[in-house]
Amino acid sequence: MNKSIKRKILRRKIFGLYILITSFFVFIPSYACTIFSGVDCNGQVWNANNEDGPEGIANFINVFPKTNDTKYGYYTLSYFSPANGEGGNIQGGMNEVGLTFDFNAIAYIEGFDLESKKKFTEGDDAILPHILGNMSSVKEVIDFFDNYWFQKGFLSAQMHVADRNGQFAIISASGTQMVEKGQPLVSTNFDICGNEDSSSCWRYPVATEKLTKLGASLSTMLSICQETAQNNNGIVTMYSNIQNLTTGEIWFFSIHDPNIIINTNINELLAKGRKSYTFSNLKSLKEANERKERKESTPVELEPNKLNKYLGTYTNMMVGEIKISLHENGLQFSSPFGSEMLYPQTENTFYLPNTSIRIEFVEDSKSNRKKLRYIEDWYWSFSAWRDDLDNK
Numbered sequence: 001m002n003k004s005i006k007r008k009i010l011r012r013k014i015f016g017l018y019i020l021i022t023s024f025f026v027f028i029p030s031y032a033c034t035i036f037s038g039v040d041c042n043g044q045v046w047n048a049n050n051e052d053g054p055e056g057i058a059n060f061i062n063v064f065p066k067t068n069d070t071k072y073g074y075y076t077l078s079y080f081s082p083a084n085g086e087g088g089n090i091q092g093g094m095n096e097v098g099l100t101f102d103f104n105a106i107a108y109i110e111g112f113d114l115e116s117k118k119k120f121t122e123g124d125d126a127i128l129p130h131i132l133g134n135m136s137s138v139k140e141v142i143d144f145f146d147n148y149w150f151q152k153g154f155l156s157a158q159m160h161v162a163d164r165n166g167q168f169a170i171i172s173a174s175g176t177q178m179v180e181k182g183q184p185l186v187s188t189n190f191d192i193c194g195n196e197d198s199s200s201c202w203r204y205p206v207a208t209e210k211l212t213k214l215g216a217s218l219s220t221m222l223s224i225c226q227e228t229a230q231n232n233n234g235i236v237t238m239y240s241n242i243q244n245l246t247t248g249e250i251w252f253f254s255i256h257d258p259n260i261i262i263n264t265n266i267n268e269l270l271a272k273g274r275k276s277y278t279f280s281n282l283k284s285l286k287e288a289n290e291r292k293e294r295k296e297s298t299p300v301e302l303e304p305n306k307l308n309k310y311l312g313t314y315t316n317m318m319v320g321e322i323k324i325s326l327h328e329n330g331l332q333f334s335s336p337f338g339s340e341m342l343y344p345q346t347e348n349t350f351y352l353p354n355t356s357i358r359i360e361f362v363e364d365s366k367s368n369r370k371k372l373r374y375i376e377d378w379y380w381s382f383s384a385w386r387d388d389l390d391n392k
Helices: 124-134 138-147 203-214 218-227 266-271 279-285 304-308
Strands: 011-014 017-020 033-039 045-054 059-064 074-079 092-095 100-105 157-162 168-172 175-178 185-187 235-244 249-254 261-265 275-278 312-316 320-327 330-335 338-344 349-351 357-364 369-376 379-386
Touching: 033 100, 033 157, 033 203, 033 218, 045 092, 045 157, 045 218, 059 124, 059 266, 059 279, 074 124, 074 266, 092 124, 100 124, 138 157, 138 168, 138 175, 157 185, 168 185, 185 203, 203 218, 218 235, 218 249, 249 279, 261 266, 261 279, 275 279, 304 320, 312 369
Parallel strands: none
Antiparallel strands: 011 017, 033 045, 033 185, 045 235, 059 074, 059 275, 074 092, 092 100, 100 157, 157 168, 168 175, 235 249, 249 261, 312 320, 312 379, 320 330, 330 338, 338 349, 349 357, 357 369, 369 379
8 A cells, every 4th residue: 555655643662652653644755656456357356556665664464354343354554563554554455355445645635624524433543444344345435435534634645445346446535536347447646536647657657558458467467566666765665465356365575575475365364363474574474483472681781882883873764863872881762752771682682671672783784884673572663774974
C-alpha cells in the first residue's frame, strides 16, 4: 500500500516513551507507491503493489485468523513493528475471501465536509480491521465510506480497493471511482477522483501500458513491480506484494531480504494462527521459527574509548534525529521526545533494562558510516545513520 508516503501516527514505545513518529495520512511528496489490479484471460483476478518509503524502516506481515467477532481471517502489512499491523497504522491487507486494499499518498484535499459523514462507533482505529474482517466486496467498502469517515486523517490519501469478483475502485475525500468490471486499474500518487493530472508520475504510464498490453498475470505483475521500483535519494521500494484474489495465492519480496521471493496463500497463513513475520526474513513464512525468550541482561564494563566511537547524531528520514552521548558507564539516547540510559551488553550492543529493546552499532559498508540498529522483541525495527561530521 502506500501509507509509506503519507505519514501516519506510529506510536512506538521507544525507551519507555511514546513518540509521535509521523502523523496519519500526511503527504510527503518525495515518497511514492504503485498499486495495480487486473483480470487475466482465464478470469482470475490479480492485484499488486510496491511499498515505497525511507530506507532503514522494517516491515511486517501480520496474520489475523477469524474470531467470534469477525467473518473472515486476513493479513495486514505494517511499519516498524507487528504492533502497527492493527488499528489505524495498517499499510494494506487482504482477507480470505479476496478483498484487498492499499493506499496512495496524494496532495491534501481541501474543503472536505467531515460533518456530512458519521463517526464509526468503534473509532478510527477499528475501521480498517472492520473492513478486512467483515467485508467481501468493493461495493461494501464504498457503501461504508459513503456513510462513515475517519475523524482524523484520510484527506491526503486514496484507497485502492479490489475484490475477487474483478471489481476495482478508488476511494478518497474527492469522491469514489469504480472502473467497469474487468477493466484494469492503476493508481499512484495523484488524486484520481479529483481528476488530477497523471503526467507528473513516471510510474503510472509504465504500469498502465504493461497491464493493458500484456494483461494481468504473475509475470506481468512481477515485471511492473520491478520496473516501477525506486532506489533514489534514500527512498526505496521496501517490499512488494502480489495477490491472486481468485486462488488466494500471494507472493512477497523485499529489499530487506534480497533475491528471495516467497509464494504462499492466505489459507496457509491463517492455518498457522495469529502470527507476525518480518520482511527481513521471508523464509520464516515457510519455516517454523522459535521465538527466543527474553532474559535480563547483565551490563559489561567498557573503556571510555570504546564508548566514544559510538557518540554522535544519527538520522532516519522518518524517525528523525537520535543523539548518542556518554552517561556514567554507558550511553545516553536522546531525541526531541526524551532520553534514556543504555547499558552495554557487548562491545557494540546496548540494552534498556526490563525491556526487550536493544541498540546495536555496526559499520555500514555501503555508506561507510556508523549505523544504529533498533531491535525490539528480537525484531529489527529501524536503522539510523551517523552524520558525516560525526564519523571519525
